[in-house]
Amino acid sequence: MTEKQELILETALRLFAKYGFDTTPTSQIAKEAGVSEGLIFRHFTNKDGLMDAILALSDERMSTHVSRIVELTDPLAQVHATIELPAKLFSEEREFWMLQFSLKWQKKYKNQPYQASTHQLELTQLITNAFQKLGYPEPEKEVLFLIMLLDGLSSQLMRQPSDEFIQTILAFIKSKYR
Amino acid sequence: MTEKQELILETALRLFAKYGFDTTPTSQIAKEAGVSEGLIFRHFTNKDGLMDAILALSDERMSTHVSRIVELTDPLAQVHATIELPAKLFSEEREFWMLQFSLKWQKKYKNQPYQASTHQLELTQLITNAFQKLGYPEPEKEVLFLIMLLDGLSSQLMRQPSDEFIQTILAFIKSKYR
């Protein structure tokens, strides 16, 4: 991966996250990255290839975060860490995760059956067990409830709320699980 | 509103919901509606005008649904009716509300500050009061929690789950509020 290749990927990521995949011309990516348009196609074949290269980074990044939660031994700590995950992602790698999130609604992905990544499945299983250990009578439903909640939380986080707001809402959610 | 105008709107709605606004050419709308492409522009000026015409229908439809909830006198019944609202919208006017929902992430709307409609604000206020009457210690946070949850629920509903699944999850959510 050359320096220019990385520069192209970073720029594309930023613009896709901001304007959407379909409405970002390759000419703009080239211009803002300070490279020629032709170079994009030489390295990534076509515009979809550019997106695929960005998405390939997604899985390994998520893997790191999930591993940290798996390592926790206390089930309640696992639940709380999961609750904190969206805010953590958005604070550390905002554009990257905004793109992942908004992709759910873009043409080429939305009509595929929802394909949860390995790591998402792993996390779901882990939290189901955690709820069981904590004595919740319906752990499967409980985890689905939490997934929906965190999905909605992610929507809120896309609107760039204040740190104070985020902390307040996280504390409130966590207070529901103890 | 002539018959052809309505036909164009219905077709555009269906295609926008399915493929997204940016990736649906006006030529396809014309073809599937069985009208000439020129007619679309004669009636709606441009492609954005077509979207605006669709969105104009949104507010009045939501108005009806919110009014029904407002009419309820029991605060718990109001909360439960709000929980049922997303599933109700998706079952009755699936494509229409899928489009509204996915619009959150499309270029021209996503960078605007989140502009809640009058009806959404009205409902938020109503449910805040309901939580207060029900004795919840932090009604504002409680309503935000519910909004996030229902946002996540809507995401789930976009994946066309079975009726049985929907009923199960609705019952589970409602069991949390009693």
Next chain:
DNA sequence: GTCTATACGGGGATAGAC
């Protein structure tokens, strides 16, 4: 109100030089 034909611009992608 509606259609056919067409103009215009922009976006994705390629060729070939350096």
Next chain:
DNA sequence: GTCTATCCCCGTATAGAC
């Protein structure tokens, strides 16, 4: 590896006849 120049298609929008 990188740039410049260019092609070509397709999508939006308009003109003008009926």
